Amino acid sequence: MRLARHGTTGSEAPLVSGPDGAWRDLRPVCDDLNPDTLPSLLDGLELDALPVVERPGRFGPPLSGIGKIVCVGLNYRQHATETGAAVPDEPIIFLKSPDTVVGPDDRVLIPRGSVKTDYEVELAVVIGREARYLPDEAAAAACVAAYAISNDVSEREFQLERGGQWDKGKNCETFNPLGPWLLTADEVPDPQALSLRLSVNGDVRQNGSTSDMIFGVFELVRYLSQFMVLYPGDVINTGTPAGVALGLAGTPYLRAGDVVDVEIDGLGRQHQTFEQA
Template identity: 65%
Template sequence: MKLLRVGPAGAERPALLDAGGVLRDLSAVVPDIDGALLADEAALGRVRAAATAGDLPVLDADGLRVGPPLARIGKIACIGLNYHDHARETGAEPPGEPVLFFKAPDTVVGPYDTVLVPRRSVKTDWEVELAVVIGRTARYLESAEEALAHVAGYAVAHDVSEREFQIERGGTWDKGKNCETFNPLGPWLVTADEVPDPQDLALRLWVNGALKQNGTTADQIFPVAEVVRYLSHFMTLYPGDVINTGTPAGVALGHPDPKPYLRAGDVVELEIAGLGRQRQELRDA
């Protein structure tokens, strides 16, 4: 299923994109799309039954804002330097274990919402990423199969980053990762049954129409199953938690000087095969 949330920011309602590409209202079936829904097999069954019946009300998509496909996100755990080609372009050694940082849930915006360039920013960068959404509480998982069984679905994430804040201002990466609007998510949460192999997904990103990133999750250093398994030994993963799994080569940081960092007026578009496409215009904060 392709689940999404539509409407004004803070007042989104649950919806579903059916097999024919028709947007349908889920408000009468479930109150929202969040961790509670993803953990409730009976509720998900009602959604599937309603989708199959084909009688959900049709929504007029014209002018309707698409919000983040997941409400009340618990935490966003992010994996850095998780593609072989991205590690090479930044001159970093491939890590021996997943590199972990966090983004606050309040960085999440809709897939077509404005992204704000932070004040005094000179190195705002782009990163297309596969987001993994947890559907079952995960603690001390032992196998890849067990890890994937705890995944509810997948989405497109834009891990917007400010490289000066991240690298040159001391401490951890978090200062360059948590500026407002720095995690557009969506348009859909695609349930795991529709993504048979998360290591066979093409990722692309354009800036002002020019292709910048063109990669595949097959190039991940730590595949999705290993990332979920690994993290479950350091923290409990709950339904509604999100994991951003890293970005392929092609970020501004990897370009020769002068690096083409983002500025107000730029337009970024990104997509992952089968998971949808985003578009954001940038403006100054």
């Protein structure tokens, strides 16, 4: 099952799509897709009773009211290698503000003064039930509601060269395109067998697989639950494969007018134009 939201910014309406591929209006069931409604939707829907939406409008973020976005750094072996970093013994964790989230095809703003705005295709994990001190990966898997595409846009100079923590290079406005939809966990038999791709102006920069993750999806959920409570609607950005501008000498960072396309198997496609803030 795919879950999405469409319409103008701030006025999106919820959608659902089942085996027939048709998008259907979810408003007879719920007003919006958010942390309160997501768990009940996962219990099952009578899709045939919902009206078909022939031509959905702009796809917005597939979930509203996100509580927190937990990000994992250096979680792909080849990405760690390309940046000259050691493979971490434990996950590297930082937080991204939910107000960075925009739709999958919305414009992305390059911050004022930026010279190193970078891209990162990532598998996003959406939590569907409370995760607190989980004992093992099986318990963690039961807490995963869905998956989506995330572009963890980063400003590397702000992140790495200006002192302090990574947060100021990760939380600029529009720095987390999400969607176009949530694919429910039952539709993803193995989250460690997904291909991820990203291109800039048609030039493929990232072409990797979640099989290269250092810490797998369920281990990340288990691990994070030892340090914080994960609630329905929380999102985990699970790291990026090799190919970011930071790791490729001579590769230009993003500039106004650049077009970025992002894709993960089964999770759709994003298409963003970058503009100067």
